[in-house]
Amino acid sequence: MVPRFLLGTLATTAAGIAITILIPMVADAFEVMQYTLYVVLGIYTLSLAYIWGLGGILCFGQGAFFGLGGYTFAIAAINMNETTVPFLMAIFIAATVAAALGYFMFYGRLSDVYLGVVTLVFTLIIWKLINSTAGPEYMIGTARLGGFNGIPSVPPLNVPGDPSRMFDPVEVFYIAAFFLIATYLLLKFIQATRFGRLSVAVKENEVRASLLGYDVRMIKLLVFTIGGAIAGLGGALYAAYQSFIDPNAFSLEMSAKVLIWVMAGGVGTFVGPLLACFGLQALSIWISTVPWANSLLVLGGILCFVVLLLPKGLLPGLADLSTWLMARARRRTPPEVILPAPEGKRA
Amino acid sequence: MKPLLETRNLVMRFGGVTAVNEVDFLLEEGELRCLIGPNGAGKSTFFKCLTGQYIPTAGEILFRGKPITGLNSHDIARLGVGIKTQVPNVFNGLSVQENIWVSARRGRTPRMTARIVEEAMARVGIADLAARAVGELAHGQRQLVELAIVLAAEPALILLDEPAAGMTHEETERLAAIIREINRTQALIVVEHDMQFVRMIARKVTVFHQGAVLVEDDVEAVMRDARVRDVYLGKRVAA
Ligand SMILES: Nc1ncnc2c1ncn2[C@@H]1O[C@H](COP(=O)(O)OP(=O)(O)OP(=O)(O)O)[C@@H](O)[C@H]1O
Ligand SMILES: [Mg+2]
Numbered sequence: 034m035v036p037r038f039l040l041g042t043l044a045t046t047a048a049g050i051a052i053t054i055l056i057p058m059v060a061d062a063f064e065v066m067q068y069t070l071y072v073v074l075g076i077y078t079l080s081l082a083y084i085w086g087l088g089g090i091l092c093f094g095q096g097a098f099f100g101l102g103g104y105t106f107a108i109a110a111i112n113m114n115e116t117t118v119p120f121l122m123a124i125f126i127a128a129t130v131a132a133a134l135g136y137f138m139f140y141g142r143l144s145d146v147y148l149g150v151v152t153l154v155f156t157l158i159i160w161k162l163i164n165s166t167a168g169p170e171y172m173i174g175t176a177r178l179g180g181f182n183g184i185p186s187v188p189p190l191n192v193p194g195d196p197s198r199m200f201d202p203v204e205v206f207y208i209a210a211f212f213l214i215a216t217y218l219l220l221k222f223i224q225a226t227r228f229g230r231l232s233v234a235v236k237e238n239e240v241r242a243s244l245l246g247y248d249v250r251m252i253k254l255l256v257f258t259i260g261g262a263i264a265g266l267g268g269a270l271y272a273a274y275q276s277f278i279d280p281n282a283f284s285l286e287m288s289a290k291v292l293i294w295v296m297a298g299g300v301g302t303f304v305g306p307l308l309a310c311f312g313l314q315a316l317s318i319w320i321s322t323v324p325w326a327n328s329l330l331v332l333g334g335i336l337c338f339v340v341l342l343l344p345k346g347l348l349p350g351l352a353d354l355s356t357w358l359m360a361r362a363r364r365r366t367p368p369e370v371i372l373p374a375p376e377g378k379r380a
Numbered sequence: 381m382k383p384l385l386e387t388r389n390l391v392m393r394f395g396g397v398t399a400v401n402e403v404d405f406l407l408e409e410g411e412l413r414c415l416i417g418p419n420g421a422g423k424s425t426f427f428k429c430l431t432g433q434y435i436p437t438a439g440e441i442l443f444r445g446k447p448i449t450g451l452n453s454h455d456i457a458r459l460g461v462g463i464k465t466q467v468p469n470v471f472n473g474l475s476v477q478e479n480i481w482v483s484a485r486r487g488r489t490p491r492m493t494a495r496i497v498e499e500a501m502a503r504v505g506i507a508d509l510a511a512r513a514v515g516e517l518a519h520g521q522r523q524l525v526e527l528a529i530v531l532a533a534e535p536a537l538i539l540l541d542e543p544a545a546g547m548t549h550e551e552t553e554r555l556a557a558i559i560r561e562i563n564r565t566q567a568l569i570v571v572e573h574d575m576q577f578v579r580m581i582a583r584k585v586t587v588f589h590q591g592a593v594l595v596e597d598d599v600e601a602v603m604r605d606a607r608v609r610d611v612y613l614g615k616r617v618a619a
Contacts, residue, residue: 227485234482237471244431244469245483245533246457 042221053210057203066202069274072209076267080260082295082306083220088256089236093149094156098127098261100282102268107187107278112174117193127265135257139250160283183279190273209270232256297339299346382445384409384567390439399425401591412563414578415571417588423571424466427539431463432456462535466542468522472515484532500532519546540570544577556580
């Protein structure tokens with residue numbers, strides 16, 4: 034028999050594959066490119082859903098690793114005229130920087146509040162730095178950093194080993210979707226391993242974990258590094274699909290919205306944050322077409338709504354709601370039997 | 381033979397408060413010791429120094445002759461010191477079985493782990509709670525779960541900080557039996573306020589008062605000691 038948690042994972046994967054095949058059938062190439070954005074942001078969302086949900090690490094600057102992935106890919110691809118090595122470099126650099134920052138935070142025994150502040154300040158510093166590189170003197174090899182203008186003409190993904198054969202937008206969509214599903218499966222796998230279960234234990238109670246002989250700092254560092262690598266992967270695909278990257282990847286908004294998606298979808302789950310990411314991203318794109326509305330304001334409003342009404346997030350909240358409704362439906366008949374008999378009929 | 385645990389001149393200060401004051405403590409292999417003392421005597425702080433949760437202000441801690449002063453909690457735990465803390469430290473969101481699994485899994489194969497988890501639950505008598513989330517259990521049951529967590533790591537020295545708190549009478553009696561049974565293979569230090577409970581399990585008792593060792597003797601002698609009565613009744617102790 035297939036265990037229940039495996040069944041859910043398989044069902045989600047099947048749904049993901051079905052949607053991936055379906056979208057290019059019903060949408061034209063331009064629309065498919067827009068869907069690629071959702072897929073890329075989905076990978077980014079999973080990176081935070083993992084470190085927060087399974088590791089208890091509340092990172093306020095996850096955009097730093099997304100942006101580092103994007104910039105590394107862009108700069109390396111322009112220099113190398115090829116994208117396979119830059120793609121791997123993007124993941125590697127994001128992971129390395131996450132490891133270095135994580136080492137400083139976890140081995141320095143920073144409390145959770147300071148961790149939030151440090152990660153936020155970290156991404157904002159990079160944002161400031163990159164913004165100030167508009168002048169022509171800021172070059173890395175043949176790539177101009179471009180400051181607030183960003184880096185245009187990032188080479189599109191090519192077939193590994195054959196730089197002359199580039200993937201078209203629909204193929205890039207497939208590639209991104211493949212990496213989203215692969216990331217999801219990887220995280221589900223990690224969740225089931227010894228390391229994954231230990232990281233959840235650390236999230237539940239650090240003191241207890243260390244009193245049992247586990248080096249909490251190391252477990253958190255590893256979780257944070259994996260999260261950085263995944264965000265870097267998302268960033269690389271982001272720069273590749275739109276042939277462009279700019280400092281907004283490092284902005285407060287980029288880091289804040291992923292927090293909102295994960296929180297709204299439910300910390301501790303993967304599918305919930307993904308659905309929240311897709312839904313809320315679609316909502317903000319739609320709102321940006323409405324002249325009098327502001328997408329950040331609406332997102333903030335939704336956040337308040339979620340915190341107040343569904344404190345565990347969308348998916349766990351809906352699960353709670355359905356068990357509550359079911360319990361109510363079951364209770365409906367018995368209470369009438371228990372009601373006291375009318376006075377007159379008492380013996 | 382070397383003692384299992386030894387502290388020399390151990391001091392822990394918080395600002396102006398001296399919570400542990402020049403404590404020289406000796407515990408032999410296989411010993412069962414009760415540690416008593418009024419509220420604020422420094423018992424829990426002493427335990428936290430032993431397990432690396434606090435770095436002592438001064439003094440030395442030796443475990444099997446090896447200095448462990450100022451080591452990380454996880455390093456001390458790996459040497460074989462387990463603790464049930466005063467405020468239960470458990471994984472509230474996980475099931476009873478998962479809680480014990482985390483403890484049993486370190487350094488063991490999955491098969492050995494599964495066996496040890498079963499054994500620990502049976503020993504403490506919580507097998508029927510295996511699938512329950514620890515967060516929703518009563519305080520006394522959570523204490524038993526934490527005891528099973530500590531047992532599953534199979535430490536050579538087990539520290540129990542008020543393990544009977546919040547337990548029903550039957551649970552307390554079962555706990556006393558469990559502690560005696562554990563003591564056949566492992567050494568323990570048990571902090572407890574309930575004198576009847578102390579009588580059920582102890583031979584030698586150490587009394588803390590204002591961070592220092594006031595008396596150390598066998599249980600009956602300690603019960604008769606006038607100074608011990610005085611500190612428990614809140615009287616001043618003549619120096
Ligand atoms: N982290 C801390 N910071 C400041 N003072 C502390 C700290 N921990 C303990 N103390 C103080 O040290 C003294 C000893 O406290 P401790 O908790 O060790 O006593 P105890 O013997 O365990 O008491 P109880 O029986 O109430 O558990 C108390 O005066 C307490 O206020
Ligand atoms: Mg105490």
